[in-house]
Amino acid sequence: MAKQLSGAGLRGQVAGKTALSTVGKSGSGLTYRGYDVKDLAQNCQFEEVAYLILKGKLPNQSELDAYKAKLRGMRGLPSALKEVLERIPKNAHPMDVLRTGCSMLGNLEMETSFDQQQDVTDRMLACFPSIICYWYRFSHDGVRVDVETDDDSIGGHFLHMLHGEKPRELHEQVMHVSLILYAEHEFNASTFTARVCASTLSDMHSCVTGAIGSLRGPLHGGANEAAMEMIEGFTSPDDAEEKMMGMLERKEKIMGFGHAIYSDSDPRNEIIKQWSEKLAADVGDDVLYPVSVRCEEVMWREKKLFCNADFFHASAYNFMGIPTPLFTPIFVMSRLTGWAAHVMEQRADNRIIRPSAEYTGEELRPVPAISERA
Numbered sequence: 001m002a003k004q005l006s007g008a009g010l011r012g013q014v015a016g017k018t019a020l021s022t023v024g025k026s027g028s029g030l031t032y033r034g035y036d037v038k039d040l041a042q043n044c045q046f047e048e049v050a051y052l053i054l055k056g057k058l059p060n061q062s063e064l065d066a067y068k069a070k071l072r073g074m075r076g077l078p079s080a081l082k083e084v085l086e087r088i089p090k091n092a093h094p095m096d097v098l099r100t101g102c103s104m105l106g107n108l109e110m111e112t113s114f115d116q117q118q119d120v121t122d123r124m125l126a127c128f129p130s131i132i133c134y135w136y137r138f139s140h141d142g143v144r145v146d147v148e149t150d151d152d153s154i155g156g157h158f159l160h161m162l163h164g165e166k167p168r169e170l171h172e173q174v175m176h177v178s179l180i181l182y183a184e185h186e187f188n189a190s191t192f193t194a195r196v197c198a199s200t201l202s203d204m205h206s207c208v209t210g211a212i213g214s215l216r217g218p219l220h221g222g223a224n225e226a227a228m229e230m231i232e233g234f235t236s237p238d239d240a241e242e243k244m245m246g247m248l249e250r251k252e253k254i255m256g257f258g259h260a261i262y263s264d265s266d267p268r269n270e271i272i273k274q275w276s277e278k279l280a281a282d283v284g285d286d287v288l289y290p291v292s293v294r295c296e297e298v299m300w301r302e303k304k305l306f307c308n309a310d311f312f313h314a315s316a317y318n319f320m321g322i323p324t325p326l327f328t329p330i331f332v333m334s335r336l337t338g339w340a341a342h343v344m345e346q347r348a349d350n351r352i353i354r355p356s357a358e359y360t361g362e363e364l365r366p367v368p369a370i371s372e373r374a
C-alpha cells in the first residue's frame, strides 16, 4: 500500500525534476538511472555506480579501469588541509571534521567554473576517505597516516587507512555494497539542501558542505550511529524487547526505523541485513545480530515500522571494526555521488528555489516609542 504523502515537511509535493533515481515507485523499490539497486548491489562495484550516477551510463571495463586509476591518483591531501585537520580536537564529531575538511578543500581548490564540476566531484570522492582517516588516526593514535594508498577501491582505501593494514576481501566487498546502497535517494533532506544551494549558482564545495550538515542529524544519516548506540545497550534479544517496549511506551523515537516515503519496507534493508548476518557469522557474534533481528520484529509487531537503510548498517559496520562515530561519514563518502549529480542536474535546468511561507505572525502594527515598550 502506498504511503499517504501530505502535510508538513513538504511531504508529497513535487519540488523539481530528476532523472537520477526513483524511490518507492510501485513495482520498483529504488532505482538509479533505471537500474534496480538490488541488481546494482549484486553485480557492481561502487565505482561503477558512482560513474553511472555522475556520468549517466555504466562504464565498460576500460572506462572503469581509467576511472579507478583517476580516483586513485587524487587521494593525496594538500599540506594546508592536513594542518587544519591536525588542529581539530579528538572529541570533535567526524561529521563536523568532514564538513570543515570539505569547506577547506573548497578554499584550496576552488571551483571557479561549472566546467570543472566533474573533476571537482571526483577529487572529493577520492579524498573524503583520506580526510576522515587522516584526522581520526592523527587525533586518536598520533599517527600521520599515508593517505596515498594503492588500494583498488574507495572502500578498501578507507579501511586500509583506518586499520593500518590492507582490508580482507569480505570487508572490501561489504563496503562496495554499503556505498552502493547509500549512493542516491532522490529529494531526501541532504540532497535537497545541496540543490537549494546549487540553485543560487553557488560552488560545488558549498553545496556539499551544506549537505553534510543536513545528513548529520539523527532523523537522517545520523540514524546509523544512533541505532548502534541503542543496540549496544541491549544484552540479549529478550533484553532488547523489554527495553524497546519501554521506549515505545514513552513514545521515544527509535532510530533506524520508519521512512518518509517508503510505506512498508526499505529495499536497502534486506540487502545490508544479509551482509550483517554474514559478518556476524564471520566474527562469531551471538548478541548484536540476534538483538537487531528482535528489534526489527518488535517494531513491526507493535508499530508496523520497518528497518530503514541505517539499522542493519550499524551492526555490519561494527562487525568490521569501524568505530561508531565514523558510520555517518561513510554515508557521506557514498552520497556525495548523489549530491553532486543533483547539483549538476539543478545547474543544467535552474531556477532559484524559493518557496513561500504561510504567515502566522502579528498583523501590521506601528513601532512604539522605546519609552512605551514593556
Ligand SMILES: CC(=O)SCCNC(=O)CCNC(=O)[C@H](O)C(C)(C)COP(=O)(O)OP(=O)(O)OC[C@H]1O[C@@H](n2cnc3c(N)ncnc32)[C@H](O)[C@@H]1OP(=O)(O)O
Binding pocket: 218, 219, 220, 221, 223, 252, 253, 254, 255, 256, 257, 258, 259, 260, 261, 305, 308, 309, 310
Ligand atoms: C537514510 C535515512 O535518512 S533513512 C531515515 C533515518 N532516520 C531514522 O531512522 C530516524 C527515525 N525515524 C523517523 O524519525 C521517521 O520515521 C522519519 C524521519 C524517517 C520519517 O518521518 P515522517 O515521514 O514524519 O514519519 P511518518 O509520517 O511515517 O510517521 C508516522 C508516525 O510514526 C511515528 N514514527 C515514525 N518513525 C518512528 C520511529 N522510528 N520510532 C517511533 N515512532 C516513529 C511518528 O512519530 C508518527 O507518529 P505520529 O503520527 O503520532 O506523530
Ligand SMILES: O=C([O-])CC(=O)C(=O)O
Binding pocket: 023, 182, 184, 185, 187, 188, 189, 220, 260, 261, 308, 309
Ligand atoms: O529519502 C529519505 O528521506 C532518506 C533516505 O532514506 C536517504 O536519504 O537515503
